[in-house]
Amino acid sequence: MKDAHNTELTTRNSFMREAIALSHEGMNKGAGGPFGAVVVRNGEIIARGYNRVLETNDPTCHAEVDAIRKASAFLGHFHLEDCELYTSCEPCPMCLGAVYWSRIKTVYYGNTKADAAAIGFDDQFIYEELDRPIRDRSLSMERLLGDEAAAVFNDWAKQANKKLY
């Protein structure tokens, strides 16, 4: 049993080392910050990502989102419930949200959100903002036309053949 456990740990470490190597590669290319990620399915890497915010001018192109998009494209499905995510840093709220929507069940991470904050990234701040009631956030949020918006939700609820995700 101990050997099996050690083999599993060695395998997991090898996937994490790949995520860390990607964090270095993306940083060195100037693609974005030092963040890398891989998606693993049945013991194989099916998608590799790194932060490409600077390269693509897409503020959502974090390593985890990049890897999840590629894994979904590879599998041709928006659910990745039999996959694991290895990321060189604890996901920010955006990426953690993406993990939940993708139905990934297990995440391995290297650096923490506190480590990310220490080198100038806003992960910790955004976690704190999401915890606050809307009125206490630094972001201004205002509700408009709730009744008109609700009418579309009602139409959705009435659809017989809708596909939930």
Added chain:
Amino acid sequence: MKDAHNTELTTRNSFMREAIALSHEGMNKGAGGPFGAVVVRNGEIIARGYNRVLETNDPTCHAEVDAIRKASAFLGHFHLEDCELYTSCEPCPMCLGAVYWSRIKTVYYGNTKADAAAIGFDDQFIYEELDRPIRDRSLSMERLLGDEAAAVFNDWAKQANKKLY
């Protein structure tokens, strides 16, 4: 003053109606759930989005992410600090994270996250999960190789010409 206020409100309502119309359009096309969004800059819509999760097989392609990506591509920059987001539903944690990363300062929304939960979407659940300590989440999260991951963060911190975002 009252007239000016009313004109502003009429303008804001017109942007929200466009977001709501997009939520209907995307739903009717089968692109995804009933969610639409627009990004506005200097009183003009610069990007339109709707949920395309089913159409693209991309679990991150929510209306807000779709609109933010398009606005960033249009402006050629990953920061949208002079833009507003109008979305037919209160953003989920993933999309709210994307708003913070994009530096958008103002969000108008129609339906609430409770309304989304009532028609079967997980927004509320994900908010609750993010509030919990890692050990109490339904998602399994484990730290691996923190020291090796930290080495890349240290390299980043030492870069003289790094671009923060």
